[in-house]
Amino acid sequence: MINFKDITESTSFYNFHTHTQFCDGHAPMEEFVTEAIAMGFRHLGFTPHGPISIESPCNMTRDNVNAYLSEINRLQEAYGSVITIYAGMEVDYVGGVEQNDPFMMQLPLDYRIGSVHFIPSFDDPQEYVDIDGRFERFKVKMSTYFHGDIEAVIRSYFSQYMDMLDKGGFDVAGHFDKIGLNASLYSEGIDDCEWYDQLVERAFASIMDHGYAVEVNTKSWHNYNRFFPHLKYFDMLKKYHATILVNSDAHYPSLINSGREEALQLLT
Numbered sequence: 253m254i255n256f257k258d259i260t261e262s263t264s265f266y267n268f269h270t271h272t273q274f275c276d277g278h279a280p281m282e283e284f285v286t287e288a289i290a291m292g293f294r295h296l297g298f299t300p301h302g303p304i305s306i307e308s309p310c311n312m313t314r315d316n317v318n319a320y321l322s323e324i325n326r327l328q329e330a331y332g333s334v335i336t337i338y339a340g341m342e343v344d345y346v347g348g349v350e351q352n353d354p355f356m357m358q359l360p361l362d363y364r365i366g367s368v369h370f371i372p373s374f375d376d377p378q379e380y381v382d383i384d385g386r387f388e389r390f391k392v393k394m395s396t397y398f399h400g401d402i403e404a405v406i407r408s409y410f411s412q413y414m415d416m417l418d419k420g421g422f423d424v425a426g427h428f429d430k431i432g433l434n435a436s437l438y439s440e441g442i443d444d445c446e447w448y449d450q451l452v453e454r455a456f457a458s459i460m461d462h463g464y465a466v467e468v469n470t471k472s473w474h475n476y477n478r479f480f481p482h483l484k485y486f487d488m489l490k491k492y493h494a495t496i497l498v499n500s501d502a503h504y505p506s507l508i509n510s511g512r513e514e515a516l517q518l519l520t
């Protein structure tokens with residue numbers, strides 16, 4: 253396992269959350285490496301959305317994992333003297349099966365980010381629905397799968413998240429109040445409610461209890477003025493001396509550093 257604290261304390265030029273041609277990213281891995289080097293980065297971790305048992309166009313398949321790991325090796329050999337490249341994966345929590353699956357556990361990965369992108373449909377708990385995508389799609393799903401009950405969706409998201417933290421199988425707690433963006437676009441101010449804060453605080457306490465590193469995800473800073481977790485929770489992160497990774501969740505090479513400097517400044 254990587255010593256994230258050593259890295260984050262010695263440099264701000266790192267990114268441990270990167271999506272490429274192996275999932276829903278928009279460029280080959282090598283372009284991210286050359287762009288990162290051009291930006292002066294010292295550490296770059298790749299995190300394709302890992303294989304899952306449900307239908308999902310955003311996730312890589314098991315058949316693709318070897319090709320991904322070979323490409324990591326090739327890039328490490330080609331660029332390893334200038335930048336350290338890590339084989340990571342963003343693993344989904346879909347009712348507990350994925351991240352502790354023997355296939356997933358035996359993969360020679362340097363680290364895993366645990367994230368929740370799916371919650372069960374209210375009518376059919378066996379059916380998992382992606383609630384992480386664009387708001388236009390989220391809005392449609394709110395009526396198709398969740399009876400328009402945004403509070404129940406938020407509670408379900410955090411309940412999945414808490415289960416994921418308990419079950420483990422990963423190292424970094426990914427974008428832990430990400431639902432807040434779509435939820436607040438659907439119902440403005442809902443993420444300012446006291447019960448919302450309590451859900452976030454409880455999740456954070458569990459992250460600390462389990463000893464995970466915690467991600468500050470900067471993907472939506474420029475478009476939506478929002479970090480995950482939200483800026484209002486930064487004091488809480490600082491207070492508990494969490495191991496914090498400031499990641500851009502880049503899907504394009506040009507966005508590797510997007511929002512990171514802003515977050516890093518606000519965290520000091």
Ligand SMILES: [Zn+2]
Pocket residue numbers: 342367369426427
């Ligand atoms: Zn994610």
Ligand SMILES: [Zn+2]
Pocket residue numbers: 269271342501
């Ligand atoms: Zn991601």
